[in-house]
Amino acid sequence: MTTCALVGASEFNSTHFLEAAQGGLFDYVIAVDGGYGALKAIGVAPDLALGDFDSLGYTPKDVRTCVFPSHKNESDMELALKRVQRRKMDEAVIYGGLGGRLDHTLANLQLFAAYSEKGLSITAVGLNEQIAFLTGPGTFEIPALEAGTVSVFAMNDRCRGAFEVGMAYPLEECTLTNRTSLGLSNELHGEAAVVGVEKGTLAIFLPV
DSSP, rough: EEEEEEESSSSSOOHHHHHHHHHOSSSSSEEEEHHHHHHHHHOOSSSEEOOOEEETSOOOSSOEEEEEOOSSOOOHHHHHHHHHHHHHHHHEEEEEEEEHHHHHHHHHHHHHHHHHHHTTTTEEOOOSSSEEEEEESSSEEEEOOOSSEEEEESSSSSEEEEEEEESSSSSEEEEETTTOOOOEEEEOOOOOEEEEEBEEEEEEEEEE
16 A cells, blocks of 8 residues: 655644654655645655645745646645545545644545545544544444544535444444534544444544
8 A cells, every 4th residue: 555645734743744754654745835844844855845835935945846826726735635646546644634724624624535535545634633534335443542532424415324333332324414413522442443334425533
């Protein structure tokens, strides 16, 4: 499996990123606009810096760049995801794509769900939580943790055959919609857990 890290401009758990990078998890690292500054601050040079660089305020000169005009239909994050797809990579781990402006976060969540549906394994990492995207039919395994909150939301009008096992409040196969709070705040309690869905895309919020 080939994995690309995308790093945006919002705050993220830099310890998580550095541990993953030093452990050899990432085959390729893309700085998305202001994400270049975030990486520079922790001493990491990306393989590519991409965007219109309006957030960063300048175009990086010490790394390979892909510069786009500021007036365009796609966000820099969408252009980065397209690049990942063109490189035929299997997985994208996104840092700095949550938090900051709420409209940017919502746009990113929609993009992450869309690219999950295109077959890309997607995880977005924030400061204290991460979001895994699961498109059915499939399951997502959560390793045993002594405690932690897991929330599961539908990214489509209807997600059929959704279930949760191994948590405080089991969820038997049901249809989740994006018009309900069902799926909010389940609890881990020391055993491995599984989330699954038959049809549709789920956003699974869990601890970093």
